[in-house]
Amino acid sequence: MYKCGVYPVTEKTEISAGIYSYVISCPDVAELAKPGQFAHIKVDGFTLRRPVSICDADKEKGSLRVVFEVRGKGTARLADINVGDKTDIIAPLGNGFTLPESMAPGRRVILAGGGIGVPPLLGVARVMKGNATAILGFKSRERIILAEDFRRAGAEVIICTDDGSAGVRGTVADVLRDESVKGGADGVFACGPEPMLKAVVGECKKSGLNAEVSLEQRMGCGVGACLVCVCRAVRGGEEFMLRVCKDGPVFNGREVMP
Ligand SMILES: Cc1cc2nc3c(=O)[nH]c(=O)nc-3n(C[C@H](O)[C@H](O)[C@H](O)COP(=O)(O)OP(=O)(O)OC[C@H]3O[C@@H](n4cnc5c(N)ncnc54)[C@H](O)[C@@H]3O)c2cc1C
Ligand code: FES
Missing domain, CATH: 3.40.50.80 (Nucleotide-binding domain of ferredoxin-NADP reductase (FNR) module)
Structure with missing residues (x-):
């Protein structure tokens, strides 16, 4: 189960050059989040959301922490968000x-x-x-x-x-x-x-x-529908494809790196 909503940023810190930590107040998401799941974050001016792992979830405070590095235009735009601004996220997604x-x-x-x-x-x-x-x-x-x-x-x-x-x-x-x-x-x-x-x-x-x-993979929908994010896996000698967003992003290492 995941939530889709617009939530306020309550803390922003540049913890290393170009690496930002955000705390987002979203009690309904924090309640559901498990380590290893991710948030699909909308970025102003971009159609596709950007996947960012849930770094930590505080169920008592009702907050989520994400930490990301500026890699390209989307994450650079994401780093413009300030305390008090709202973020549009779908989370928690995937299996932890x-x-x-x-x-x-x-x-x-x-x-x-x-x-x-x-x-x-x-x-x-x-x-x-x-x-x-x-x-x-x-x-x-x-x-x-x-x-x-x-x-x-x-x-x-x-x-x-x-x-x-x-x-x-x-x-x-x-x-x-x-x-x-x-x-x-x-x-x-x-x-x-x-x-x-x-x-x-x-x-x-x-x-x-x-x-x-x-695993990291470029993503489209983030919820298992578009197949943009598939990766190869081997189980019992048989090869098959898995969706990083829905079947992962956490996988058995032996299956995805045989
Ligand atoms: C499940 C998941 C969890 C992630 N968690 C984090 C996280 O906690 N912190 C963090 O900093 N980043 C994380 N990423 C990577 C993050 O999603 C990408 O850095 C981001 O989408 C880049 O967007 P951009 O518009 O800035 O870059 P673009 O302009 O699209 O591309 C810039 C560079 O980033 C690469 N890139 C783009 N998308 C991805 C992607 N999905 N995976 C790998 N490389 C990509 C491109 O190949 C290019 O070299 C995660 C990715 C996934 C799939
Ligand atoms: S991103 Fe659409 S199926 Fe994974």
Whole structure:
């Protein structure tokens, strides 16, 4: 079930150069939202909405947080919105991450996020409380976002950067290769650029860990009708197509990255 409405922006922060965090007051959407789902946001002057992951939902305050990077004309226009302005959104859309209902003592999940793929994992960290290790990868120190938010949500945070300017030098998959990081993990939830996701799924296959990945795809309707967003998957040796908006955006990593 999703809602379609016009809701006010209550907070706007540029958390890194060209990366914006918005809090939107929308109690009916916040009530339904699950980590990994997305909002389809109307942008003035554009016919097609822009999909942005739900970074966090506060059911008590009735608010939703989204974090996006300016990539092109649509997101640049979106960044013009200010506190007090209204946003037209359809949300929550798609299927989120399959979160465990309970965890055995000492067990945890690994959150693997790269760059602007980090935001949707914050909601997972909040639900998992202290039972999550977040491996957050960025190009360099200046590009780090949301690390403190993950710590406040109770996650153990491991930062890695491509240039070694903060945390471990290397990629999220490099960190995941470390047996001491994987020990006690029940599964991996990942979001980031495709090469990163492929490397993470490859690492999970080697160590027998389940991996769920959130995919990005250009979208039209966002609700399963236009087939603009299909991706290829393999299950039981058979190939088939899935819609990222309706069947995803979160998928079994082994099926979409066989
Ligand atoms: C389910 C989902 C969740 C997303 N969550 C977030 C998020 O939380 N934060 C965030 O910053 N971005 C997110 N994106 C990506 C975001 O939708 C695109 O960056 C945005 O649509 C670009 O619009 P634009 O008009 O600014 O760019 P355009 O002018 O259309 O294009 C600029 C560049 O962005 C690329 N692009 C356009 N649309 C997409 C897309 N859907 N996926 C990947 N690349 C695209 C183009 O190839 C081009 O290189 C998500 C995408 C999906 C499908
Ligand atoms: S965007 Fe229309 S079916 Fe997915």
